[in-house]
Amino acid sequence: MKDIADQEVIDLEDMDVEAFNEFAAKQGWSDGMPLYIPTEAKVAKFVETVRGDNRPYPPVPPRQIVPTIQALAANAVMAGCKPEYFPVATAAMRGVLDPDYNLHGTLATTHSCAPMVMISGPIRHELNINCGSNCFGQGWQANATIGRALGLMLLNVAGAKPGEMDRSTQGNPAKYTFCFGENEEENPWTPYHVQRGFAPTDNVVTVMSGEGPHNLNDHGSTTGIGLLTTFAGGMSNPGSNTIYGKGPMFVIIGPEHAATLKRDGFTLDTMREELWKRSRVHLSRVSAENLDTYATTGHKPDGDWLSIGRSPDDIHITVAGGPGKHSAFIPSFGGTTVASVRIAR
Amino acid sequence: MIATETFKPLVLAQAKARKVEPRLIVVKHPVGGLNAEELRERIEAATKGLTEATT
Amino acid sequence: MRIYNPSFGLSAASAEKVTLKPVNWKTDAIALISNSKPNARELLMGVREKLGAHRQVENIKFLAKNSASQPAPKDLLQEVATNYKAALLALGD
Numbered sequence: 001m002k003d004i005a006d007q008e009v010i011d012l013e014d015m016d017v018e019a020f021n022e023f024a025a026k027q028g029w030s031d032g033m034p035l036y037i038p039t040e041a042k043v044a045k046f047v048e049t050v051r052g053d054n055r056p057y058p059p060v061p062p063r064q065i066v067p068t069i070q071a072l073a074a075n076a077v078m079a080g081c082k083p084e085y086f087p088v089a090t091a092a093m094r095g096v097l098d099p100d101y102n103l104h105g106t107l108a109t110t111h112s113c114a115p116m117v118m119i120s121g122p123i124r125h126e127l128n129i130n131c132g133s134n135c136f137g138q139g140w141q142a143n144a145t146i147g148r149a150l151g152l153m154l155l156n157v158a159g160a161k162p163g164e165m166d167r168s169t170q171g172n173p174a175k176y177t178f179c180f181g182e183n184e185e186e187n188p189w190t191p192y193h194v195q196r197g198f199a200p201t202d203n204v205v206t207v208m209s210g211e212g213p214h215n216l217n218d219h220g221s222t223t224g225i226g227l228l229t230t231f232a233g234g235m236s237n238p239g240s241n242t243i244y245g246k247g248p249m250f251v252i253i254g255p256e257h258a259a260t261l262k263r264d265g266f267t268l269d270t271m272r273e274e275l276w277k278r279s280r281v282h283l284s285r286v287s288a289e290n291l292d293t294y295a296t297t298g299h300k301p302d303g304d305w306l307s308i309g310r311s312p313d314d315i316h317i318t319v320a321g322g323p324g325k326h327s328a329f330i331p332s333f334g335g336t337t338v339a340s341v342r343i344a345r
Numbered sequence: 346m347i348a349t350e351t352f353k354p355l356v357l358a359q360a361k362a363r364k365v366e367p368r369l370i371v372v373k374h375p376v377g378g379l380n381a382e383e384l385r386e387r388i389e390a391a392t393k394g395l396t397e398a399t400t
Numbered sequence: 401m402r403i404y405n406p407s408f409g410l411s412a413a414s415a416e417k418v419t420l421k422p423v424n425w426k427t428d429a430i431a432l433i434s435n436s437k438p439n440a441r442e443l444l445m446g447v448r449e450k451l452g453a454h455r456q457v458e459n460i461k462f463l464a465k466n467s468a469s470q471p472a473p474k475d476l477l478q479e480v481a482t483n484y485k486a487a488l489l490a491l492g493d
């Protein structure tokens with residue numbers, strides 16, 4: 001008889017959800033939170049939702065196996081997704097499989113990075129994806145379970161088992177789930193997916209291997225330039241991977257901050273330029289040993305400053321969240337890219 | 346390949362996925378963050394491991 | 401009950417087992433390749449210096465990829481495959 005690991009469909013004696021969770025934990029399938037049972041009937045319902053996307057999947061690193069759509073669906077079922085969420089989760093999976101996303105590096109690293117999943121387009125409303133208050137937090141089934149589904153796919157299909165293939169020194173709560181929607185309705189500029197060349201009516205998932213959101217609190221500034229001063233100060237962080245100057249990052253502007261910046265005439269390009277100029281790290285904040293390491297890997301200071309990206313284009317900007325004077329900075333793993341994928345249904 | 350004992354399981358898991366059998370020289374963890382004096386022991390261990398593995 | 405296995409997948413067709421060619425570590429050209437993890441270069445250079453007691457070291461060359469987080473670029477792999485019989489990699493840390 002084949003090992004359980006080699007069977008696509010596994011015959012089990014009937015069991016309740018508690019017993020299934022014990023079984024799943026023994027197989028190494030669990031992220032530690034309760035799982036739903038991926039029965040044949042449930043998986044079939046999920047598979048039905050992605051009939052519009054018949055492209056094969058490439059081998060998934062680091063484990064280098066080619067997943068079946070049923071295996072991906074089983075993870076989405078276990079995560080607690082509704083069937084209609086599954087095309088979003090599979091689009092996110094395709095995003096992390098972009099070769100430039102560097103899935104192998106982002107999963108095996110000691111860095112704390114987790115896949116940030118941002119959803120754009122009308123599907124945000126269809127699926128009740130939270131784009132407003134507490135959008136990075138708890139309370140919405142779609143946000144919670146779509147991000148979790150991707151995390152379980154990376155655990156079970158990619159093989160990112162903590163302590164074995166996933167070598168993160170401390171991890172990150174975002175590894176459980178990190179999924180939110182753009183607040184396109186309160187974005188005074190261009191929605192992110194449209195910035196990337198998609199139509200406003202397209203439904204798009206954007207993924208980046210990032211740290212958790214770093215808060216950018218500014219209740220006092222009454223001008224756009226004041227806000228950007230605060231943002232740049234929060235971004236110039238010698239302890240984030242952006243210090244290597246080699247990867248993308250997101251600035252997610254809260255709607256009230258966005259309104260002030262728009263009122264003062266800032267565009268996406270002028271904000272990027274301003275943040276690029278001001279978010280550099282002064283050499284006095286970097287150890288001599290680190291400076292030496294950065295220099296030998298091609299990241300040399302410009303005068304007395306280290307840049308936190310290759311160019312202003314590394315700074316990706318959009319709007320999310322609700323009322324309040326907060327924005328967020330999300331630095332990436334570094335050796336990765338931002339991947340945006342149209343949701344096929 | 347030189348790996349630390351802590352990261353040996355990761356190297357072996359990745360090698361298995363790629364169907365390769367790397368010849369491993371395992372030294373104490375960590376290597377990063379050691380000063381020159383501390384690193385000397387790792388250099389000795391790695392050289393000894395390499396010599397033993399190749400003769 | 402019957403469930404789908406969430407870790408099931410098919411082996412990538414091209415992944416045939418790789419075999420190693422014989423190497424004479426006393427004489428052959430060797431590449432020391434750093435993945436740019438901190439101290440990887442220093443460790444490899446220390447090993448190179450010590451090997452000097454047993455063999456010539458002029459054909460032991462130091463190479464590096466410039467990011468620990470990125471795969472080795474194709475030209476680096478090509479250079480190693482073309483010019484060296486063996487490679488010592490550091491560092492899994």
